[in-house]
Each structure stands twice: as C-alpha cells, then as structure tokens.
Amino acid sequence: MAKSISLTRYLVEQQRVDGLIPSQLRLLLEVVARACKSISHAVNKGALGGVLGTATSENVQGEIQKKLDIIANEVLIEANEWGGHLAAMASEEMDGIYLVPNRYPQGEYLLLFDPLDGSSNIDVNVSIGTIFSVLKKPDDDRGVEEGDFLQPGTQQVAAGYCIYGPQTTLVLTVGDGVAMFTLDREQGSFVLTEENIRIPEDTKEFAINMSNMRHWDEPVKRYIDECLQGKEGPRGKDFNMRWIASMVADVHRILTRGGVFMYPWDKREPNKPGKLRLMYEANPMGWLVEQAGGAATNGKQRIMDIQPTQLHERVSVILGSKNEVERVTSYHSTI
DSSP states (O other): OOOOOBHHHHHHHHHHTSOOSOHHHHHHHHHHHHHHHHHHHHHHHGGGGTOOSEEEEEOTTSOEEEHHHHHHHHHHHHHHSSSSSEEEEEETTSSSOEEOOTTSOOOSEEEEEEEEEOGGGGGGTOOEEEEEEEEEOOSSSSOOOGGGGOOOGGGOSEEEEEEESSSEEEEEESSSOOEEEEEETTTTEEEEEEESOOOOSSOSEEEOOGGGGGGBOHHHHHHHHHHHTGGGSTTOSOOEEOOOSOHHHHHHHHHHHOOEEEEOOBTTSTTSSOSEEIIIIIHHHHHHHHHTTOEEESSSSBGGGOOOOSTTOEEOEEEESHHHHHHHHHHHTTO
16 A cells, blocks of 8 residues: 655655745645644534634625634634745735734745635535635835735646535645645545546536526527537537535536536626636636646636736636637637
8 A cells, every 4th residue: 555645745745856846835835734624623513613604794795704704714814924934915805915914024925815615505514615826925125015916827836725525625736737635634634645637628517506597698608508408409418517606616526527617707797707706716726727637717818817906806717627618718709
C-alpha cells in the first residue's frame, strides 16, 4: 500500500522539488487549510453547536446572513491575519477589504474568499463549502488599497475550495493541475487522495436552476432545450440535470465526473451581468476547471481574462466540460 501524502508534504514538494511556489505561499495555504478544518468542525456539529439558522444581519450584497456565514468569515480572518503571509483580505461577506493589523508582520499576498458557499443548504444538511483565491500584492511600499485586488483571474497564484459533505475535501491548484485532499479526522490532517484531475471534454449532465428558465437569454434557452430533447433532438443523446444550489458541490461533481454548470445572466436584473461573484467564486472555480482540462466563460469571453472593476463584481458563469462550454459560448456569438 502506497504511503499517504499529507497536504504539508505535497506543498513542500511543490515548493522544494518543483519550484512552483515560494515558502510564504506554502505556509499561507496551510493556514487556509487549518481554517477550513475549523469550519468543518463547526458545520459537523450543526444544531448541537448552535450554529444553524439565520443571523440578524445582511451582507454587502443585501443578503440575509446565516450564523455559519459569520462564523466562517471570522475563522478565516483570525487564522490568517497574524501569520505574516498576507497584506490584506477580502470576503464576500464584508463591504471593503480587511487590512492585516499593524501589530502583525505584513506579507506579500492578498487572500479573497467566499467563507461559506451554498448558505441556503446549511439548515437542510446538504453540502456547502469555502472558496478561496490568492493574488500577489503589487510590488511597492505603499499601503494596500482596494484597487490592488482588482486583478484578472490569470494573475491568481493559488485557488481552491473545501467542501463540507460526507467527507471534508480540499481541492487545490497552484498552476500545475488540480489535486484533492480528504480530511482524515483520526490524523487531523488533509491527505492526498487524487491528483492530476481531468474533466471529460464531453458530458451528458448539466447543472442549472430550471425555475429561472423564463428569465434566460435566448442562447441559454436554446442550449437547454436541445439537451431536454434528448436522443430525438439535435444532440442525439439524453442528458441528466443536476442542481444542488451550492456552487462548490456542483463544481466538485464536475471535477469528479464531468458536466457543465451554468448560472447565466437573466432578465430579472438586466443591469447586473450575472449572479455569482467574479473575485470570490468565478475566478477561483474557473481556474480550477481550466487546470483540470475544462473551460469557463461568461458566454462571451474567458472568465479568467475579465478585468475586474469592483470588489464585489458579478458575472455570468458557464463552466465545466470543454466541448459543452464551447457550444454554449458559440450560441452567444450568434446573437
């Protein structure tokens, strides 16, 4: 039986053997992983830990926060602020950026995160997760500003997510493919369980919220309609629909067995380019999918190439199996 490889050993080898990451980035990713373990423990306790239910506050998006949203956000901040690896953080749950306090050493990285993706699933015991992205701080001596975070996804130096399901699984890329680590609760550490993950280029599964169909743009309607026609339609094959209402869970399924995930622009809020957040969700997930051989677009261009203009910018998302993403994207180019 092959000897298990811990997350720490994997990252050390990425640093020392392959030269892919510097030591400070390795240490930062280990701290993020430890924070995810703490969040996992809180999620697992559920009602026993008094963490279920809704808080009395709203986030910057105007969404009612769950208690676990706030807890997860605080865990990530407290775990990462003192290590000397970061200059600042940004979270989907906070209005502006969070500067590392002056009493702690200042690092050279910026951390962005969605502390608890899929909050609507918390109280019904369905998989949720944490998404994170790491950027390099601009090389200068001035203090960090919000504009320093507004880098396209191509500038990410690490990205990943942790899914809290039947197993707690950490999925990570540092630009050399995608690796999965499963939390061994007896050892208390993440152990490598799969690497060099590849998403099949073709699929027979799609994930989308069908209740919004009447609000979609024509290219999305066309694609889904063709899938629903099955063998008798232009695609010549039957499709299955999957929708968990947790991007982490839907993307995890795609990384595991293929598929296409869509959260497109719709007519209810025509002035917003989409629902999902570019910096906290689309960029890290888009990079993970690309590193696994898939594709990620907003229907018109590669998500990773989008130049952000706002910290909480929204975007339409189509990602997953390469051939399906390219098909949906091509339908947008004909309108």
